[in-house]
Amino acid sequence: MLANLAKKILPRSLWVYHCNSGACNGCDIEILNVLTPYYDVERFGIKVVGSPRHADVMLISGAVTRPTLPLVKRAYDAMPNPKLVFGIGSCTIGGNMWADSYNVCGGADQAVPVNYFVPGCPPRPEAIIYGVALALGLVPQQAAPVELKQMEFPIDMYERNKAWEDRNVIYELLK
Amino acid sequence: MATIQALTDQLKKKFGNAVTGVENPSATQLFIDFKKEKVREICNEVLAQGGRYLVSVGTDNLAKDGTLGLIHTFAFDKEHYFLSLRTATKESEPIESITPDIPNAGWSEREYMDLLGMKFTNHPKPKKLVTADDWPSDIYPLRKEVPFNIKPLAAENVAYQLDECPEGCSIVPFGPYHPTQHEPAHFALFVDGETIKGSDYRGFMIHRGVEKLAQTQISYNEIPFLAERICGICGSVHAASYSQAVEIAVGHKISRRAEYIRTIMLEIERVHSHLLWLGVAGHLIGFDTVFMQAWRVREPIMWLGERLTGNRKTYGMIVIGGVRRDITPELKQDILNVIGTIEKEMITIKNAIIGDTAIHRRTKDVGYVSTEDTIKWSLVGPVARARNVDIDVRRDMPYAAYDEMKFSVPVVDCNDVWGTVLVRVLETFEAISIIRQALDKMPNDGPILTPFEDAVPAGMHGITAVEAPRGEVTHYVITGEENRPERWRVRAPTYPNLQGVPMMLLNNQLADVPIIIGSIDPCFSCTERMEVVDLRNGGMKVMSQSELEALSRNKR
Numbered sequence: 001m002l003a004n005l006a007k008k009i010l011p012r013s014l015w016v017y018h019c020n021s022g023a024c025n026g027c028d029i030e031i032l033n034v035l036t037p038y039y040d041v042e043r044f045g046i047k048v049v050g051s052p053r054h055a056d057v058m059l060i061s062g063a064v065t066r067p068t069l070p071l072v073k074r075a076y077d078a079m080p081n082p083k084l085v086f087g088i089g090s091c092t093i094g095g096n097m098w099a100d101s102y103n104v105c106g107g108a109d110q111a112v113p114v115n116y117f118v119p120g121c122p123p124r125p126e127a128i129i130y131g132v133a134l135a136l137g138l139v140p141q142q143a144a145p146v147e148l149k150q151m152e153f154p155i156d157m158y159e160r161n162k163a164w165e166d167r168n169v170i171y172e173l174l175k
Numbered sequence: 176m177a178t179i180q181a182l183t184d185q186l187k188k189k190f191g192n193a194v195t196g197v198e199n200p201s202a203t204q205l206f207i208d209f210k211k212e213k214v215r216e217i218c219n220e221v222l223a224q225g226g227r228y229l230v231s232v233g234t235d236n237l238a239k240d241g242t243l244g245l246i247h248t249f250a251f252d253k254e255h256y257f258l259s260l261r262t263a264t265k266e267s268e269p270i271e272s273i274t275p276d277i278p279n280a281g282w283s284e285r286e287y288m289d290l291l292g293m294k295f296t297n298h299p300k301p302k303k304l305v306t307a308d309d310w311p312s313d314i315y316p317l318r319k320e321v322p323f324n325i326k327p328l329a330a331e332n333v334a335y336q337l338d339e340c341p342e343g344c345s346i347v348p349f350g351p352y353h354p355t356q357h358e359p360a361h362f363a364l365f366v367d368g369e370t371i372k373g374s375d376y377r378g379f380m381i382h383r384g385v386e387k388l389a390q391t392q393i394s395y396n397e398i399p400f401l402a403e404r405i406c407g408i409c410g411s412v413h414a415a416s417y418s419q420a421v422e423i424a425v426g427h428k429i430s431r432r433a434e435y436i437r438t439i440m441l442e443i444e445r446v447h448s449h450l451l452w453l454g455v456a457g458h459l460i461g462f463d464t465v466f467m468q469a470w471r472v473r474e475p476i477m478w479l480g481e482r483l484t485g486n487r488k489t490y491g492m493i494v495i496g497g498v499r500r501d502i503t504p505e506l507k508q509d510i511l512n513v514i515g516t517i518e519k520e521m522i523t524i525k526n527a528i529i530g531d532t533a534i535h536r537r538t539k540d541v542g543y544v545s546t547e548d549t550i551k552w553s554l555v556g557p558v559a560r561a562r563n564v565d566i567d568v569r570r571d572m573p574y575a576a577y578d579e580m581k582f583s584v585p586v587v588d589c590n591d592v593w594g595t596v597l598v599r600v601l602e603t604f605e606a607i608s609i610i611r612q613a614l615d616k617m618p619n620d621g622p623i624l625t626p627f628e629d630a631v632p633a634g635m636h637g638i639t640a641v642e643a644p645r646g647e648v649t650h651y652v653i654t655g656e657e658n659r660p661e662r663w664r665v666r667a668p669t670y671p672n673l674q675g676v677p678m679m680l681l682n683n684q685l686a687d688v689p690i691i692i693g694s695i696d697p698c699f700s701c702t703e704r705m706e707v708v709d710l711r712n713g714g715m716k717v718m719s720q721s722e723l724e725a726l727s728r729n730k731r
Contacts, residue, residue: 024407025406026488062381063383067382070331071352121486124487
């Protein structure tokens with residue numbers, strides 16, 4: 001659904017704005033890496049721009065920290081519509097290991113509505129390209145979304161075994 | 176020569192009763208306890224004896240004896256040991272600042288004003304450093320009674336508390352999000368025309384509370400993985416440094432083979448980081464060919480990292496007691512092939528850079544800092560080595576297997592950005608040679624991981640430094656109860672170097688700002704803190720607003 005929409009509203013070259021909201025640099029160097037000769041996203045018309053006002057897509061990396069929260073919001077507001085947001089890296093999904101630290105607000109969704117997440121710590125350049133291509137409908141989706149249940153902590157042995165079995169059931173379903 | 180014995184005698188003789196205790200648990204560690212009244216005199220004496228300031232560590236002992244601890248650490252490079260000066264102060268009593276004599280201590284002290292609520296007298300700039308602008312001034316997150324996940328309500332539209340702009344200058348804001356900066360940090364540049372007359376910095380936007388999380392939430396063996404995520408570029412360095420600090424604190428020996436594998440991983444990381452920096456520097460001066468070529472050459476190193484450790488970056492390789500994965504004979508051959516290719520391509524890149532007049536013109540005489548100022552401000556790493564300061568902890572305080580490696584430390588006396596380019600290119604060749612030597616000499620037997628057999632005793636101190644690609648990383652660990660350190664202090668190389676940036680920017684052109692800031696290879700996520708430093712000269716033309724308006728109207 002979103003892929004069709006994205007294809008419709010952003011039919012030509014994507015201009016990407018890269019916004020670091022509190023990442024460790026790992027995701028940032030992989031984002032830069034996709035521009036370099038081995039991956040070269042410019043062949044798909046994807047280009048990194050310096051200003052959010054020129055951008056169609058925001059790549060946000062890292063957990064959102066307290067000082068950057070208003071800044072990320074402002075950068076997002078500066079982008080012209082229609083726009084998409086990609087969360088790059090595990091930290092954007094709920095904040096990863098920093099999630100509840102005193103200076104961290106949480107994942108990227110605390111600041112801006114995120115359309116797609118690319119997990120990984122850091123995600124490989126291939127994963128970033130695949131994520132963007134998937135969003136634009138250039139490649140078929142190859143994995144089904146899986147809903148995982150949040151367990152109460154601490155988990156005792158019985159529940160742990162049960163969770164393991166549940167996980168195997170999910171893998172059976174995926175096959 | 177201030178050997179451990181000579182220095183202890185000298186301090187005891189000069190300060191008498193103020194020195195309350197001396198501990199010398201191993202050949203590289205010296206701890207001296209003293210009374211806080213003499214802090215400034217003792218630090219000056221240590222400087223005079225040839226000590227180099229590293230970092231200060233603030234600790235919270237309120238629950239134990241109602242005091243806040245402060246530890247100033249110094250390195251004696253020629254004598255190969257670390258000196259830690261430990262003192263303590265009551266919560267309400269201030270302690271004298273050492274910043275007037277050691278400018279680099281400015282950030283450390285301001286950090287503890289923010290995080291621990293310490294009070295300092297005579298601090299030249301007692302402003303907020305680490306916590307957010309809307310953070311309440313009576314909550315000190317690093318104190319033990321404050322929970323790690325405290326979230327005071329945010330206020331809206333809080334302005335940065337920046338310095339006042341000198342008269343006759345105008346402010347050019349640089350960041351927090353700037354095309355040449357891949358991490359958020361705000362510089363206020365005070366410019367007179369195109370010339371920079373001063374600057375002010377508000378960073379620490381990536382402060383994620385790493386130290387607090389480590390001290391309250393996770394255990395010794397998990398921290399290396401947290402430490403790796405301090406910085407995505409030089410992660411192994413932090414993991415190695417933390418592991419070493421714990422091993423030194425409790426006197427844990429690891430196998431020689433593990434030390435060799437650590438050496439190889441650290442050098443592989445150096446090759447990758449220097450090539451990365453070279454590319455970024457090319458990009459910053461508008462020379463994208465260098466960016467593309469350097470990153471093309473670098474890519475096989477990332478693939479090699481994946482084959483060695485399972486991940487392209489954030490290796491997760493170095494843990495307390497050794498390393499996680501072994502280097503098999505096949506991988507050894509693989510490493511040799513990859514670094515052989517990289518060496519060949521690096522020679523081409525080196526010749527291209529040295530012969531390129533455009534790069535010379537953009538970098539020579541830009542970001543000038545004299546050798547004396549470099550020493551005074553305790554700058555580290557390639558930034559210092561480009562300014563004729565011969566320091567390298569790999570050689571001065573050998574760790575891992577560096578004591579058996581033969582390598583030279585490139586030092587040049589350009590005192591500018593061009594010097595940092597040269598040093599980094601030359602260091603890449605040295606790193607390749609170290610990898611070859613390490614693979615050659617690596618012992619074939621021995622466990623790669625020697626875990627702790629007993630619980631780690633509490634209250635042990637350990638300090639270590641590791642030469643990261645961008646300078647030296649210093650970690651200070653105090654072991655604690657509950658299977659986690661009581662205090663873990665990380666000092667990344669950008670922490671001292673960023674304090675020297677206003678000095679480098681002074682009297683340079685506005686267009687050179689990105690490359691000057693880039694020349695220290697800034698890593699704000701390592702530094703995680705913020706600062707404000709100003710350096711101005713007087714004697715500028717003063718113009719009132721009406722005069723300026725008149726001038727601009729007349730021009731038209």
